[in-house]
Amino acid sequence: MTTPSALSLKKIYSGKVRDLYEIDDRRMLMVATDRLSAFDVILAEPIPEKGKILTAISNFWFDKLKHLVPNHFTGDKVEDVVSAAELPLVEGRAVVAKRLKPVAVEAIVRGYIVGSGWKEYQKSGTVCGIPLPAGLKEAAKLPQPIFTPSTKAAVGDHDENISFEQCEAVIGKELAA
Incomplete structure (x- = not known):
């Protein structure tokens, strides 16, 4: 999946690998796609399931280090913010995150x-x-x-x-x- 095209949430940003969708004024849905970026270029061929792997690795480390470093996770479940019909598009590749000012x-x-x-x-x-x-x-x-x-x-x-x-x-x- 290079981008979930059928989400009802408003897309607020599309990065090299992740897309951000507005949930409300304090939360967003962060979706890791299968797009491949190397040397600041998005390559034509995505890697199947890459977004799910990136999300699993990120979730592991953010959970492991949360007692040392605060992070952007809200604790909300993805299935509580997307419809049942949309869940298969983002399952395993999305997290509900706080809307924060990015570090540049x-x-x-x-x-x-x-x-x-x-x-x-x-x-x-x-x-x-x-x-x-x-x-x-x-x-x-x-x-x-x-x-x-x-x-x-x-x-x-x-x-x-x-x-x-x-x-x-x-x-x-x-x-x-």
């Missing part, structure tokens, strides 16, 4: 030098302003994991690596800590 930064922890981190390293020897040892090869294991924030670009745009200081400027020092 993507939090990435790298253990290996790949992707945009590799490209930046080749140019400057750094990733997100963090100096790395000289002579690393692509996909090399880093001496220790590093936090490399990036912008959270809209669909069609590219995320850009930013320094921790830039991250603080975007979301505030308290949230960045």
Whole structure:
């Protein structure tokens, strides 16, 4: 499923992988689709059941860490906010979430030098302003994991690596800590 087309709820956002639907002024339905995004591009061929797998993994970790980090889950059941006819479209791939202000930064922890981190390293020897040892090869294991924030670009745009200081400027020092 790339997008549930028959939902009666109003779609308020469509991201690279997830779609958001308005339930009321304080809650939304977050639906993980089977769309595949790589390097900020939505690829033509979806992966069957990917949305269900993403939702199961997310639910596991949000539940496991809820005593440490507050999250967006309301505790409401999906079957209480969609009709019985619509439930098969979103079952296993949706959660009822609080409507919150999005954090405009993507939090990435790298253990290996790949992707945009590799490209930046080749140019400057750094990733997100963090100096790395000289002579690393692509996909090399880093001496220790590093936090490399990036912008959270809209669909069609590219995320850009930013320094921790830039991250603080975007979301505030308290949230960045």
